[in-house]
Amino acid sequence: MPTKKCPFSDFPDPFAAAREAEGIQEIDDQGDPVKMVLGHRNVRKSAHDWKTYQSGAKPGRIVVPSEVNIRDIRQIPFETDPPEHTAYRALVEAWFRRPLEEAYEAALTELINSELDRALNAGAMEVVHDFALPLQSRALTLLLNCPRQEAEHWIGWGTHVFRSDDDPLDSGKANQLYDYLDAEIARAGKDPENGTDLYAHLLRAEYKGRKLTIEEIKGVMILTFAGGRDTVINAVTNTLAYFAGNPEDLARLKENPDLTTRAVEELVRYFSPLTHMGRVATKDAEVSGCPVAANTRISLAWAAANRDPGVFENPNEVVIERKANPHLGFGFGIHKCLGAPHARQVLKVLINALARRVNKIEVTNYEDNIEQWGEFERKVGFHRLQIQIS
Amino acid sequence: MANITFITQAGKSLKLAADSGSVMELAVNNNVPGIDGDCGGVCSCATCHVHVAPEDWEKTGAPGDLEKDMLEFDDNVNEFSRLSCQISITEALDGITLKVAN
Ligand code: FES
Numbered sequence: 238m239p240t241k242k243c244p245f246s247d248f249p250d251p252f253a254a255a256r257e258a259e260g261i262q263e264i265d266d267q268g269d270p271v272k273m274v275l276g277h278r279n280v281r282k283s284a285h286d287w288k289t290y291q292s293g294a295k296p297g298r299i300v301v302p303s304e305v306n307i308r309d310i311r312q313i314p315f316e317t318d319p320p321e322h323t324a325y326r327a328l329v330e331a332w333f334r335r336p337l338e339e340a341y342e343a344a345l346t347e348l349i350n351s352e353l354d355r356a357l358n359a360g361a362m363e364v365v366h367d368f369a370l371p372l373q374s375r376a377l378t379l380l381l382n383c384p385r386q387e388a389e390h391w392i393g394w395g396t397h398v399f400r401s402d403d404d405p406l407d408s409g410k411a412n413q414l415y416d417y418l419d420a421e422i423a424r425a426g427k428d429p430e431n432g433t434d435l436y437a438h439l440l441r442a443e444y445k446g447r448k449l450t451i452e453e454i455k456g457v458m459i460l461t462f463a464g465g466r467d468t469v470i471n472a473v474t475n476t477l478a479y480f481a482g483n484p485e486d487l488a489r490l491k492e493n494p495d496l497t498t499r500a501v502e503e504l505v506r507y508f509s510p511l512t513h514m515g516r517v518a519t520k521d522a523e524v525s526g527c528p529v530a531a532n533t534r535i536s537l538a539w540a541a542a543n544r545d546p547g548v549f550e551n552p553n554e555v556v557i558e559r560k561a562n563p564h565l566g567f568g569f570g571i572h573k574c575l576g577a578p579h580a581r582q583v584l585k586v587l588i589n590a591l592a593r594r595v596n597k598i599e600v601t602n603y604e605d606n607i608e609q610w611g612e613f614e615r616k617v618g619f620h621r622l623q624i625q626i627s
Numbered sequence: 628m629a630n631i632t633f634i635t636q637a638g639k640s641l642k643l644a645a646d647s648g649s650v651m652e653l654a655v656n657n658n659v660p661g662i663d664g665d666c667g668g669v670c671s672c673a674t675c676h677v678h679v680a681p682e683d684w685e686k687t688g689a690p691g692d693l694e695k696d697m698l699e700f701d702d703n704v705n706e707f708s709r710l711s712c713q714i715s716i717t718e719a720l721d722g723i724t725l726k727v728a729n
Pocket residue numbers: 651663664665666667668669670671672673674675710711712713
């Protein structure tokens with residue numbers, strides 16, 4: 238279904254040639270190179286093989302760009318391997334599935350509708366900072382089960398909790414989050430038995446017969462703040478851009494709200510808000526016919542796998558009713574995104590609200606957010622997206 | 628109407644019935660433990676993995692190509708693995724038994 242493409246709602250695939258040719262591409266990252274794995278099957282295969290490709294390396298090393306120079310705290314369960322990973326994940330899995338509960342969805346619906354009220358009343362806005370950032374921050378209060386006004390701090394931190402706009406590795410920025418978390422954990426620690434937020438949940442949790450350390454609790458919280466920040470902001474912003482460029486799809490969703498679930502998955506595939514995630518080889522190995530030396534890095538390029546023409550028909554088209562859609566937008570294997578139920582619910586509620594309430598979205602100005610990975614230039618979202626909305 | 632029996636990881640047996648939709652939807656609507664259906668049934672999350680009883684394999688049939696791909700690197704795969712969101716409920720499934728894989 239070829240659609241006419243507007244420049245702002247088109248997210249090209251920069252990986253096509255390399256995925257087809259070698260299926261793998263090495264890029265530099267602060268002197269610790271990364272072999273990006275690009276094909277759908279090899280990404281799944283490597284993600285599955287956590288013994289060879291570990292996550293429990295030095296904290297920050299599996300992230301690209303590497304954060305080893307700006308943080309020592311291990312993100313949990315994300316930067317651990319089984320058996321620790323299994324035990325940590327079991328402590329938080331049920332909590333991160335609360336978004337599927339009716340009351341959570343109702344609260345999220347109320348929240349997103351009030352964001353949309355604001356937008357419709359104004360008639361015009363800059364989506365990233367005036368809509369997506371506050372929406373992401375306020376929705377996160379539901380995931381933490383903390384007071385809504387906490388979000389006002391987080392909004393002040395900007396779009397990324399570790400990175401400032403002009404410096405992708407800004408340790409001053411990270412400290413702001415750490416100080417905040419220390420204060421919050423101390424507050425929750427005054428009455429962990431009766432606390433109802435995520436901090437209290439973690440303070441009560443038993444890990445292998447002991448309580449979690451403050452360091453471990455911080456590790457979970459940092460993951461919660463960092464993992465769902467720019468990813469959700471990009472997904473929300475890109476969704477608005479997409480419907481601005483493809484109003485017929487919004488009209489179809491209005492007529493047929495049952496399509497929403499599939500539309501969410503398809504937009505996550507197409508946008509792939511997290512381009513890739515690294516792993517460290519525990520021994521000499523091989524991916525896609527290419528040797529990977531022990532203690533070097535690969536990355537699982539979800540975004541490249543999600544455009545693999547061997548798996549997806551018309552991979553560069555958004556087909557909102559796509560039925561078989563084995564995308565890797567939330568990762569694959571034991572480390573798959575813990576926040577996925579929340580993110581899916583945010584997008585589902587947002588799309589429903591847009592379909593029901595919005596007649597027209599018009600982009601009046603924008604600035605793409607282009608990531609640079611070696612030779613690859615990938616549009617992941619926007620620095621600014623100015624729209625009119627009615 | 629098709630009667631479908633789910634055996635959970637804990638060994639509990641749940642008899643459910645439906646005449647349309649997917650097997651995953653039936654399980655999720657009835658809170659069968661271990662079937663989450665996170666992706667809503669588009670073959671992306673593998674949280675709907677079941678093992679079909681060998682004698683019922685003919686009734687469900689083998690997985691399609693994309694489904695087979697996703698199962699290839701899933702945990703606890705065996706020769707009777709299916710992603711239950713890819714199994715549509717019809718009369719023909721009446722009487723089958725599925726074991727929850729995870
Ligand atoms: S429900 Fe997600 S793969 Fe079946």
